[in-house]
Amino acid sequence: MGWLSLQAAAGLAAQGIRRVEGVSGGREAIVAELSRLGLPASEAVIGAEEDVGGLAGPRLGLSGELDFFAAPRSTLVALGPRLSVRSRLLAQELPAGWAPLGRSVPIAGLAAGTPVLSRRHDRVVRVAAVDDYALDPSGTVFLCGHSTRGALSAIASAPRVLVERIGLLLAMRGDDAGLFVLSVGRRVGTVLAEPVAADPHEAASDRFQRWWYAEQALLHDGDLAGLEPDTTWLWTRSTLVLAAAVEALRGMGAPVEVDAPQVALWDAHAGRAIEGVGGRTAGDALLGHLSSEAVAWLNARGAVLEPGRALSxxxxxxxxxxxxxxxxxxxxxxxETFGGLCIPSAEGEAFWFGIGLEVEGSVLPRGDLVPMGGFPGGTYWMDPAGRVMTGEGGVEPAIVAGDPWALFEQLARGRAAP
Incomplete structure (x- = not known):
């Protein structure tokens, strides 16, 4: 697969995804096998088998069929028309002339490193959901599965483009540290590319999506599932990159209008993820409540405030x-002021503040102390007078700030977690 970029090839290799010996073959063998399996021996299907047939990971079962759910926390990909039929990877009936192309965990989960798909702010529901890929007679790749709720959605002009994107997303997976995903309800990739130092990545670009790549960021116009073409998405593990993107969006003037950015925070290492955290940047929302230093610190962290997550x-x-x-x-x-505040830590983990969020997440009061937010290794508590305390288990709570406003000023000056 010499057509792959170095970055995408490294992403596939790092997760143990490779061409499986004995599954792919020469052109004559491909035609014979396709006919035997009842697949159309069209140029599009033959080309797909030649390009990506047998690309799978992390392993095959002893029967030669893909043991797809053997490692639920591993990245799982299996591609190729023949492998799809042999391993019964596509349950959905396809239109005449189409062929199955393969399967993976939900495509947006490839970068996150875990097939966690349903979540609340501190609770997660694991589901064995998958995305299936199909090939139409022209060679266009369609997605159908969890990400599209079973509908067929065109996502790539060719299987090579799909694999390039998968490789880039896997490269972003890294060491399971926190992953930030910023989405904007407009196509503004060309605006964000310079602030996040990303260059055009033609191998992953086509009429459906346009991609840019940087060492610490992936940027693309159009969503991965092909359902929201007029959007832009940024994937990064760097709070500085995230902050640069948010600042660029805030500074955009006419004639471009951008909706308030929506940020999704993934923390695969802790087995938690937060999706769809919308709203204003926290610094903007808290102007007038905190010092300029604290506001700048929140903006630099890429913090967001989602008032809808606070209780009345x-x-x-x-x-x-x-x-x-x-x-x-x-x-x-x-x-009222801080409910729904989310602050990423320096390592990328997401920390939420809000009494409503905590108690709805099953963090119960301790006597007259109520939970008000989390930090690495513990919980912030508030007493009736508004004083902020820490102390877990049988440890006597200790006062760390006279009120929440003082706490956030301390956080901005590096005197407290996160």
Whole structure:
């Protein structure tokens, strides 16, 4: 597969995905096998078998069929019309003249390193979901499966383009550190490419998506599943890259209009992921509540504030009342101002703040102390007077800040986690 870029080839190799010996073959063998399996021996199908047939990982079962769910936390890919039929990888009936091309974990999960697909802010539901790929008579690659809810969606002009993208996403997977994904409801890749130092990547680009690559970032116009063509997506593990992109979006003037960026934070290492964290950058939203230094720190971290994740005063009183806790005025003020705040740590893990988020996530009060947010290795607690404390298990809580405002000022100056 000498047509692959070095970056994509490295991504495939790092995850143990390779051409499986004995599955691919010469052109005559391909035609004979396709006919035997009832597949169309068209140029598109033959070309797909020659280019990507037998590309699989992490391993094959003893029967020669892909043991697809043997390693649920591993990256799983299997491509090639013959391998698809032999391993029964496509359950959906295809139109006449089409051929199955393969299967992978949901395509957006390749970079995250885990097939975790359903999540709340601190809880995760693991599902064995997959995406299937199919080839139409022209050689266009279609996606059908979890990411498209079973519908056929055109995503790539050729199997080579698909594999190039898969390789780049796998390269982004890295060492399972946190992954940031920023999506914008406009095609603004050309605007973001320079701030994130990304160069055009023609091998992954076609009429469906346009891609850019940098050592610490992937950028593409059009979503991976082909359902939202007029969007732009940035994948990075760097908070600095994320902050540069958010700043570029904030600074854009007419005639381009950009919706508030939506940020998804993935933390595969901890087995948690957060998807669809929309809203304003936290620095913008908290202007007037914090010092300029704290606002700059939040923006540099790529922090976001999602007010919709906070509980109203009435809902908070009802929820805490059901747990035997009386709501104080400082608690209400904190929830109204900071509820739904998400701050990425320097390592990429996502830390949420909000009493409602914590109690809805099954973090229960300790006496009259209510949970208000998380940090590496613990939880921040608030007493009725608004003082912020830490202390897990049987450890006596210790006061770390006189109020939440003081806590965030300390965070900005590096005097507390995260």
């Amino acid at each position: 005063a009435e809902a908070l009183r009802e929820r805490l009342g059901s747990l035997g806790v009386s709501v104080s005025e400082p608690m209400l003020r904190f929830e």
